[in-house]
Amino acid sequence: MKEFLKPHRIVMALLALVLVVVCVVYLRWDWLAKPKYQALIVTGLIWTIGLTVSTMIIGMVLAIPIGLAQAAGPWYLAWPARMFCTVIRGTPLLMQLWLLYYGLGSLFPSIPWLKDSALWPILRQAWPYAVVALSLSVAGYEGEVMRGAFNGVPHGQLEAGRAMGMPAFTIFRRIWLPQALQRVLPTIGGETVLQLKATPLVSTITIFEIYRVAGQVRQDTFIIYEPLLLLAVIYMALTGLIVLMFRWFEGRTPTRTA
Amino acid sequence: MKKFVIAAVAALAIGSAAQADTLKIGVAAEPYPPFTSPDAAGNWVGWEVDFLGAICKQAQLDCKITPTAWDGIIPALTGGQIDVIMSSMSITAERAKTIDFSDKYYNTPAMVVVSKDSTITPDPEGLKGKIVGVQVSTTHADYTAKYFAPVASEVKTYQTQDEANQDLAAGRLDAIMADSIALDAFLKSDAGKACCKSAGNVKDDPEILGAGVGFGLRKGDPLLAKLNAAIKAVRADGTYDAITKKYFDFDVYGSK
Amino acid sequence: MICPSAAQLSSLELLGFGDCGWGATLVWGLTNSIMIALGAYALGFVIGVCGAFGKLYGGPVGRDLWAVYTTIVRAVPELVLILILYYAVPGLLNELLIRLGHARVELPQFLTGVVVLAFVQGAYQTEVLRGAILAVPHGQIEAARAMGMPPLLVAWRVIFPLMTANAVPGLGNLWLNATKDTALLAVIGFSELTKATQQASSTTKAFFTFYPAAMGLYLVISLVSILLFSRIEKWARRGQRDVRG
Numbered sequence: 146m147k148e149f150l151k152p153h154r155i156v157m158a159l160l161a162l163v164l165v166v167v168c169v170v171y172l173r174w175d176w177l178a179k180p181k182y183q184a185l186i187v188t189g190l191i192w193t194i195g196l197t198v199s200t201m202i203i204g205m206v207l208a209i210p211i212g213l214a215q216a217a218g219p220w221y222l223a224w225p226a227r228m229f230c231t232v233i234r235g236t237p238l239l240m241q242l243w244l245l246y247y248g249l250g251s252l253f254p255s256i257p258w259l260k261d262s263a264l265w266p267i268l269r270q271a272w273p274y275a276v277v278a279l280s281l282s283v284a285g286y287e288g289e290v291m292r293g294a295f296n297g298v299p300h301g302q303l304e305a306g307r308a309m310g311m312p313a314f315t316i317f318r319r320i321w322l323p324q325a326l327q328r329v330l331p332t333i334g335g336e337t338v339l340q341l342k343a344t345p346l347v348s349t350i351t352i353f354e355i356y357r358v359a360g361q362v363r364q365d366t367f368i369i370y371e372p373l374l375l376l377a378v379i380y381m382a383l384t385g386l387i388v389l390m391f392r393w394f395e396g397r398t399p400t401r402t403a
Numbered sequence: 404m405k406k407f408v409i410a411a412v413a414a415l416a417i418g419s420a421a422q423a424d425t426l427k428i429g430v431a432a433e434p435y436p437p438f439t440s441p442d443a444a445g446n447w448v449g450w451e452v453d454f455l456g457a458i459c460k461q462a463q464l465d466c467k468i469t470p471t472a473w474d475g476i477i478p479a480l481t482g483g484q485i486d487v488i489m490s491s492m493s494i495t496a497e498r499a500k501t502i503d504f505s506d507k508y509y510n511t512p513a514m515v516v517v518s519k520d521s522t523i524t525p526d527p528e529g530l531k532g533k534i535v536g537v538q539v540s541t542t543h544a545d546y547t548a549k550y551f552a553p554v555a556s557e558v559k560t561y562q563t564q565d566e567a568n569q570d571l572a573a574g575r576l577d578a579i580m581a582d583s584i585a586l587d588a589f590l591k592s593d594a595g596k597a598c599c600k601s602a603g604n605v606k607d608d609p610e611i612l613g614a615g616v617g618f619g620l621r622k623g624d625p626l627l628a629k630l631n632a633a634i635k636a637v638r639a640d641g642t643y644d645a646i647t648k649k650y651f652d653f654d655v656y657g658s659k
Numbered sequence: 660m661i662c663p664s665a666a667q668l669s670s671l672e673l674l675g676f677g678d679c680g681w682g683a684t685l686v687w688g689l690t691n692s693i694m695i696a697l698g699a700y701a702l703g704f705v706i707g708v709c710g711a712f713g714k715l716y717g718g719p720v721g722r723d724l725w726a727v728y729t730t731i732v733r734a735v736p737e738l739v740l741i742l743i744l745y746y747a748v749p750g751l752l753n754e755l756l757i758r759l760g761h762a763r764v765e766l767p768q769f770l771t772g773v774v775v776l777a778f779v780q781g782a783y784q785t786e787v788l789r790g791a792i793l794a795v796p797h798g799q800i801e802a803a804r805a806m807g808m809p810p811l812l813v814a815w816r817v818i819f820p821l822m823t824a825n826a827v828p829g830l831g832n833l834w835l836n837a838t839k840d841t842a843l844l845a846v847i848g849f850s851e852l853t854k855a856t857q858q859a860s861s862t863t864k865a866f867f868t869f870y871p872a873a874m875g876l877y878l879v880i881s882l883v884s885i886l887l888f889s890r891i892e893k894w895a896r897r898g899q900r901d902v903r904g
Binding site (some may be wrong): 431432433434436440441442443444445469470471472473475482483484562563566569593594625653 | 680681683684687742749750753766768769771846847848850854857858859862864892898
């Protein structure tokens with residue numbers, strides 16, 4: 146806290162406060178008062194946070210076997226995993242999203258029984274495609290990260306486990322996985338922020354998350370900057386929350402001292 | 404440092420003076436056949452492109468087609484990135500608060516298209532509980548928001564009209580609403596013929612749907628008079644009808 | 660020439676360079692993408708160098724300002740930043756010019772795209788370069804200063820060569836990010852590879868021809884870039900002892 150009280154920091158904080166006050170007073174915020182937009186912002190926030198959290202979880206669950214396959218698997222498991230990660234990391238997420246939604250969508254008319262099946266209500270909506278595309282993206286990037294993590298756990302620990310007669314799955318569950326996860330916790334925190342920043346792309350396949358709300362306001366009122374500024378503030382707040390959450394996680398896991 | 408800034412700005416200004424006579428015509432980057440769409444070679448073709456050629460020849464302007472995202476085309480105009488909007492933009496009072504419009508150069512009704520075996524009618528009763536698709540930032544989106552959103556189960560908005568067409572063909576939507584000619588082009592295409600049919604035109608609401616389509620210009624732009632004169636001339640000397648005959652077998656100017 | 664409908668053309672013809680082939684459009688989009696990425700990366704690198712030195716050796720106010728810049732850019736999605744800058748950069752430039760008495764200037768799309776992406780790249784480059792400079796053994800810098808070398812000579816002779824090897828992996832990742840970020844420009848209508856693919860596939864309805872082709876092109880850029888950067892890293896690490904010993 147003492148650092149914050151240095152003279153130049155106080156001056157800059159005051160200047161920032163003045164800037165915020167000027168923005169609040171002189172820019173047009175009348176659209177915020179309309180309940181229609183307030184409701185949209187709330188729904189948008191729920192979509193954004195929901196997508197980020199769910200795709201991170203699903204993606205991580207997928208990333209662990211992908212990373213393990215590359216670190217310790219036989220060639221017929223390691224190679225496909227490697228190909229998957231290369232393709233996901235080498236192509237833009239926007240293309241993957243469009244290919245999944247519009248590409249698969251163009252196949253539907255040629256499958257006549259699809260409309261009567263139980264899957265149809267799900268395939269009709271846009272969010273399953275967003276979840277799948279984003280989860281695969283997380284799996285591709287985190288698969289790489291987990292590969293490095295699994296490789297980085299000191300071999301002595303695994304050998305000791307084997308020497309004790311632990312079955313392979315127990316070694317994985319009690320030694321390898323926890324240590325690997327602990328090593329990459331800071332990276333996963335950064336990747337969660339990146340995932341949050343990737344969610345605006347799903348607005349192009351009709352999902353109404355908060356980025357789309359700014360577009361709606363712009364379309365209705367032709368106000369350009371104010372919704373985008375509000376959006377930037379919201380994303381900064383969400384990023385701050387994620388960073389704080391991961392710092393708390395890191396505080397809870399035991400770290401090697403010295 | 405200051406000298407560098409002044410030199411850079413001067414260079415830009417000189418460069419811009421050299422380009423001053425080239426008019427940047429903002430066209431939606433998303434294909435909108437048969438009015439504007441890119442062909443395989445990357446050239447823009449369509450009724451509006453031909454019409455633009457006639458207007459620019461008449462008014463002796465050097466026009467350059469500048470694809471811009473439809474969603475941000477009005478801010479691009481007011482911000483100076485383009486000089487004229489020519490993208491089937493309907494003349495509405497709401498938009499006229501921000502930009503100036505030329506006289507209309509075509510006016511066609513709005514239509515609802517549904518899948519082949521559907522019984523939907525183009526009014527709020529017919530669309531109760533259905534999923535409706537429209538393109539973002541259009542008068543059709545506003546019309547849908549006013550008349551259909553209260554009764555429809557969901558209104559989905561798309562960046563391009565084509566994406567809405569695709570989702571209708573894929574079965575994700577029950578109905579789409581857009582300009583009748585653009586939807587006609589879709590219904591004539593292979594995908595449209597196989598999947599969908601027209602449910603008819605919607606009841607007109609000139610305040611929302613606008614009084615026709617015109618060029619968009621910045622407020623107070625002196626180019627407005629030139630463009631209006633050119634539109635009159637092109638209609639009077641038969642060029643308009645000649646272009647229209649190439650694409651349609653009916654008059655698109657509209658009676659009003 | 661009226662082209663036959665896409666259903667009647669084979670994939671190869673659709674992708675080809677004939678009269679009805681979209682190959683030329685895709686390659687043109689690819690060239691645009693690479694040029695924008697190159698421009699953004701180069702400009703971002705310059706910003707990054709200034710930022711890294713500013714953060715490490717600047718005064719307290721400079722350090723805080725750079726910290727604010729990097730924090731904001733890394734916390735806000737690129738799409739939001741791109742939109743804000745896409746309207747703000749030409750708008751502010753024209754305001755400035757009008758105040759100075761000149762006419763408005765029409766910024767070419769390409770330049771706006773480069774500036775916008777460079778703004779985003781600059782923040783990430785600052786962090787990568789800062790980390791790389793911090794990894795330079797401090798004793799070398801102290802020795803150079805003890806010899807009486809002026810700061811610029813220290814930077815050129817000591818810091819830059821030693822920092823390069825540490826920076827290359829991060830810089831390689833940032834280059835891949837730059838090439839993929841150009842896809843985001845499609846959402847604001849720039850004609851680069853993703854936009855060209857969208858136009859081609861929506862006009863011809865041949866999704867599974869164009870999207871995999873375009874993804875293949877992006878993959879080729881990625882693989883070539885990864886190869887290039889690993890060669891650069893080997894060159895930068897010449898003379899250093901291998902980790903394996």
